Amino acid sequence: MCPRRSSTSIEIGVFGTRKGDRLKVLFRKWRSKLYLDGPVCSACGKELLSHIRGGMCPECEKTSVKLGTDICGKCGRVLANEAEFCDTCIRNERAFVRARSCYVYEGAPKKFVYRLKFGGRRYLAAFIAEAMVDRYLDCDFECDCVVAVPLSAKRKRKRGYNQSELIAEELSSRLKLPLIDGALVKTKENKPQTKLTKREREENVRGVYEVTSPEAFKGRRVLVVDDVMTTGATLGEVSRVLYKAKARSVEALTYCSTRFVSPSENILNEEDFYEDEMV
Ligand SMILES: [Zn+2]
Ligand SMILES: [Zn+2]
Known part of the structure; x- marks a missing residue:
């Protein structure tokens, strides 16, 4: 699509309208670019007769684990x-x-995560949340509130959004649980993990998250939401600070999790994992 032509048509279409209406039209045009016209599988692009919960066609669903x-x-x-437990x-x-x-x-689920996270397709958060609601109910979770694993301010600025927050917002409205926003922050950027020893890696994950409003979590059963879990190191660290803030219990729900990685890699940081995958 030629961006110049579409911006011209927006200008002509809204000429002469009131400012509020103009903003509404611009918003609708912007939104229509994010959402595809008809229902299609968000992994393979195949057209669907109607909307499918989770946004994935039966073939893609069949090949997903x-x-x-x-x-x-x-x-x-x-x-x-x-x-009973993994290594x-x-x-x-x-x-x-x-x-x-x-x-x-x-x-297919990996494609969903990639497209949401690196392809700017924010609408995928809704499909991802649909699958996560089903998993939440299957697993008999009983939580009082939802919180997303935060990105550092620098990383969020660079990407423009935090994909886990988008998923958490969708989950919060579907599960009718309050979303805790801004009370858990990532204060430091992790160093690259690849050249660190096992012990250094453990330390590198520690202390990067901080609860700024402990009262938001005190006495509550918290559901921590993220897109992918690799080893659980990040979720473990987030949970540690939430317990320090007197959360009653902390459980985690992610859209995907990796297969077991070798023991020498077992404390790889999630974000480094993504960076490696991108290359
Ligand atoms: Zn498909
Ligand atoms: Zn395990």
């Missing part, structure tokens, strides 16, 4: 064997009660 009960009892990732959870203590996700981070 949906998580059920064969998962680690703690972090909710798919298990390679019949153990990462056996080796690393995480503060959250449990984490659960909808899909393994590959195939």
Whole structure:
């Protein structure tokens, strides 16, 4: 699409209208660019007869690994064997009660995350939230409020939005749970993890999140929301600071989680994981 031509048509279309109306028209035009015209699969682009919950066609759904009960009892990732917990959870203590996700981070769900996070397709947050609501109910979560894993102010400025906040907003309105906004912040940018030793990596994750309004979490059962969980290190650290703020319980829900990574990589930071994946 030629951006110059579309901006010209907007100018002509709204000429002579009141300022409020003009803003409404501009908003609608902007929104129509974000949303596709007819229902299509948000992973493969195939046209759909009607809207499908989760935004994925049956073929893409069939090739995705949906998580059920064969998962680690703690972090909710798919298990390679019949153990109760994955190796990462056996080796690393995480503060959250449990984490659960909808899909393994590959195939169509991975495309959803990429397109939301790096492709600017904010509308995908609604589809992602639909799948997460189903998972929330399947897993019998009972939380009082929702909070997104924050990005640092610098990173959020660079991207323009925090994809986890978009998902958390959608979840909050669908589950009718209050969204806690601005009370949990990321105060420091993590150093690149790749050249750090195991011990340094543990320390690198610590102390980057801060609760600025503890009363927002005190005595509440908090649901922490993120797009992808790799090892649970970030969710564990977020949970630790929420418990310090006297949260009654902390559980986590993500759209995807990765398959088990090798023990030497088991405390990789989530954001570095994304950066690696982008190259
Ligand atoms: Zn599809
Ligand atoms: Zn685990």
